Amino acid sequence: MLMIVVALMLTLAWGVAWIVPLTGELRHGRFAIVLGYGCFAGLIGVPVLMRLLNLGGVPLRFEWITVTAIATAVLGVALGRRLSVSGHPRPPLTPPSTRDSRWYQLAYLMLLALILTRVSLLCVEVAWRPLFPFDATMHWATKSRVWFDHLAITPFVENATWLEAAGSGVYTDHHPDYPITTPLLQVWINAALGNWNDSAMNLPWVLCFVALGAAFYGQARAAGCSSMLAMVFTYFLLSMPLLNTHVGLAGYADLFLGTSYCLALMAFHNWSVTRQRSQAILALVFALACLLIKNEGFFWLLTLLPALLVVVMPAKRSVVSLLLLAVVAGLTLAWFPRNVVVAGHSLDELSIYFRSSTVSPTFDSFFIYGSWHLFAPLLVALIAATVFVRRSCFYPYRGVTTALATAFVLFLFLFWFTTYSYGAIHLTAISRISLQLVPAATFFSLLLARALLADDQEQA
Amino acid sequence: MLRTALICLAIAIALLLSGYAILGQKSAGEPATTAKTWTNRDMDVLVGLPVNARGVAAVRLDQSGRGVVEVATRNIALADLPYLQLRFRGRPDVLAMIVGWRTEASGRTIRNHRVGLSPGRELWLDMGDVRHWQGQATSLAVVFLGPPGGRVDLETISLRPRTIASSLRVQLDDWLTFVPWRQSSINAYIGVTAPGKTAYPVVVLTLLFIIASMVYLTSTRLGRGRSGIRWSVVGVIFTLCWIAVDGLWQYRLTQQVTLTAETFAGKNREEKLLATNDDYLFRFAQDVRQAIHTKDARIFINTTDDYLGMRSAYYLYPMNVFWERHARALPASKFFQRGDYIVLLNPALASLNSETGELTYGTGQILKVRAISSTNVGALLEVI
Known part of the structure; x- marks a missing residue:
């Protein structure tokens, strides 16, 4: 038990050591941002260290990983002291002064208590339940099991390659080409324990959940939200059933990808408003981290490109650029070699045409079923209120709006126009892939709610 | 703000129940x-x-x-x-x-x-x-x-x-019925146990929110005009609806964690796996491990059941396991070597002639094998 705590704390401390120097210029929400981004940085960083150790032929033992982590954490602190990230051309957003009535404080504490209860329950579930979900035992933890035993990242190859190689020096499973961050996290925890424990090895999923909540709250405060509004939306996010299920039935990488994309997009938005260098660095680091988690991370990373265009360019030029980008994307789709694999997929395999039978299940997965509680109606209501009631546009949020709109188009393309429509019709994939985008979309809805409530304060 | 929101919600609940009662009476027809x-x-x-x-x-x-x-x-x-x-x-x-x-x-x-x-x-x-x-x-x-x-x-x-009260009771019972996590739980959470027969909590609470918001917006607009509308009241109404629907999920989660604790708490890894529905599969995999003494042995798994194949492969790692999803037959015989092991899990599309020691599968593929063990779960064979 102690060793698990040591491993988890070291993961957190490593990340915090690298994040703290980046956040010196942040005024609001800094503690939560450091905690959330630091925690997640550790969850990404420790597997990177393990890969580097493996490249150097060093066995993946707990002692070696620990020494390397401590050394690089100290390096991070030292570098941070030398290269301070500061200076912000625009004034930071100031959250409104909060009412400190007793009811207000009680409501705040109640929401916090609900969140902490949720975290505790999920922690207990993960600590006791042996590895359960289908894909987790099919192609994620298979690697962890072999690498923990070998103390090295032994290659995994396709079935055909394994047969040709007579299995010599290679292993195989159903998806040998998947990114290896989450399996390495499981190896890390088992290395700390000294034996294979497919319950405790999933505790990083709880850490990821906590990181997401802390980072979300911190960035909400940095975006100028009151502590109450930030807490309400953090509660909304952390109470979503499918997000909770991916913690409780740990072993899939979707939660990690959703967290990484959300962290990147939140930092991107706050950079677009304040031009704080620290937010730019956070956005870049966690956008790139998406590539280390799942193949879909490549496509979510791409959504930041049009977002960047609309943020840095004047309005008219950015519209023209977006149109050009859409044309380029369309031409690429038309002329790209059909058998070339990009991020795990080829055009041949996708079999592109519109499948009308997927529209209704898509609607059901957001508006009828309970995976996201009332999030979809909330988002629609906020968009409608912004457009029709406030008669405002999304210009202040053009970056995050563009990124999410692009992501939504890609999402619909995947499920309405490709063979992955099966995952929508039979509900086997559409909600899981939504998990990769919903946290970021929750931040977007928070921004819209903040603007709407700002009208109240002006009236007051 | 909270009082206003609660009043609007109470009115909305009354309107919703009244509407349900009126619709229910129209469809009920004859006295119950x-x-x-x-x-x-x-x-x-x-x-x-x-x-x-x-x-x-x-x-x-x-x-x-x-x-x-x-x-x-x-x-x-x-x-x-x-x-x-x-x-x-x-x-x-x-x-x-x-x-x-x-x-x-x-x-x-x-x-x-x-x-x-x-x-x-x-x-x-x-x-x-x-x-x-x-x-x-x-x-x-x-x-x-x-x-x-x-x-x-x-x-x-x-x-x-079928009365209004009993319909509501069935509805509530469905919402509160606990179903333990299944394999499909990782893909989606539906919210009801009988899809299509009972109303979904998300739909009902969304309706409640819309009605309560309309009550607030209409009454405020009529009373104080548009400038009197405070969106924070609508926000409180929404938050209360969210907490209500989350209450159902929290209830299920608590029952789930209780069940998990009753099943697994205090057990080591082996005991935990023997307490699951995979117990027979895990035991079979343990027997296979003990029967194979060669360190780098290759193990081929064959079954027409994807779940059994996938799970048994996982239990056999870190041995060098080959299992192909959706494959109904073993690879061609040319890929096999002496000393390889084959695990056939029922149901499998391969037949063993125990007299000749020949395993036949696929399109005329034949392997010479030695049967090591056989149970109702499956068989372990060695290629000779």
């Missing part, structure tokens, strides 16, 4: 039939061991994990009594149930409907759309399926007509 209830005195234990207990029909499930309780029925038109209510003393040790019934028209043929739920202290089932739930019932039985020796204390069996 009286409910029929059977107590323990009316129940016969047909299968399982009856246990002496006051006020309940208590039964221990037999060695095959079955228990059956029957009641005699007279002059009961099933179509008029679509709701089946079971009340237990304590939580029954049951994983699933089958409702069985005979009618005058069916004669000796037993109609049945499987209910894949583990009930709480009370269970409401809407049998209205179930096939053959019509005609004059002559007998009604409930089959309980669970662990051998599991106990069921049944207080009452009731058949109830």
